[in-house]
Amino acid sequence: MTIGLKELLEKADKKLQGVHPTVAAKARQLVSLAYKEGIPIIITQGLRTIEEQNALYAQGRAKPGKIVTNAKGGYSYHNFGLAFDFAILNANGSVNWNVDDKWKRVGAIGKSLGLEWGGDWTSFKDYPHFQYTFGLSLADLRSGKKPPTQSPQQKEEKEVNKDDVKGHWAEASIKKAMEKGIIKGYSDGTFKPDEPVTRAQLAVILDRLGLLK
Incomplete structure (x- = not known):
């Protein structure tokens, strides 16, 4: 199964609904640049509601499953449309969750676009995660501060x-x-x-x- 860039971008657009326009544009650019290097990626998550964040936080704690986040609702840039997650596709269309050189290369491409990569974090590495904060802290966002509508x-x-x-x-x-x-x-x-x-x-x-x- 071979998936083309057009289809990858169409899938990305669906996942990026509600994401800040600047962040969404960087996500689409990431998909395109990675594809040119022979690394097809999909966007798996964009905007996440507070309720969805709390449910994800409960996984591996109050609910069965593996812990995938340390952030409660309101403590993730996903909740404010300033983050997205990705995954790498194998040739057969399945997802490659094994962090290898391809993941690190996508991380480097994302950083070249000005994105912050969760794979660089020390306390909790989040390899699928990218965010663009506009210099705003989560406390700023929770207090009602808004990022500019345009970069x-x-x-x-x-x-x-x-x-x-x-x-x-x-x-x-x-x-x-x-x-x-x-x-x-x-x-x-x-x-x-x-x-x-x-x-x-x-x-x-x-x-x-x-x-x-």
């Missing part, structure tokens, strides 16, 4: 990719100038590439170029 990179990409620039004859130059912070668009999400430049705007541009002493 700084996503905000920058949105700023550069103005809809009314697409297809314009100066599109490449405009984007290059915006990426370098020389010019910016309007607050309504447009750039208005054919609008005349005022003297005030020109002064700001010259100042950003370091031409005003």
Whole structure:
């Protein structure tokens, strides 16, 4: 049984419902990068409710089974949509739960994407686990603090990719100038590439170029 990247990503999308958009995007990127290296992975868990977390915590304690987490409800980044779990697939479609070099390679790929890997933890190694915390502690999240809806990179990409620039004859130059912070668009999400430049705007541009002493 050979599973393709498209199917892996479709399966991932189902598991990533409710996960923060930035974290979900990193999870999909992880699936793609691992697949390119010949390591098919599936996303097994995304958002987990407090009730589900407490039930998982009870496993191996109040309920039969192996202990798989030390986190009670509200004490896992899963509960706030900032974590996901994965597993590696064998060629026959079964899951390989044996931690080997492939698992460690996926861990390294995830870390290259800025994710924190549970396989690096010392007190309780959680090899299937990745999280992206935005610098927020669990106490912060329990108190009601929220992560940004977009990462700084996503905000920058949105700023550069103005809809009314697409297809314009100066599109490449405009984007290059915006990426370098020389010019910016309007607050309504447009750039208005054919609008005349005022003297005030020109002064700001010259100042950003370091031409005003």
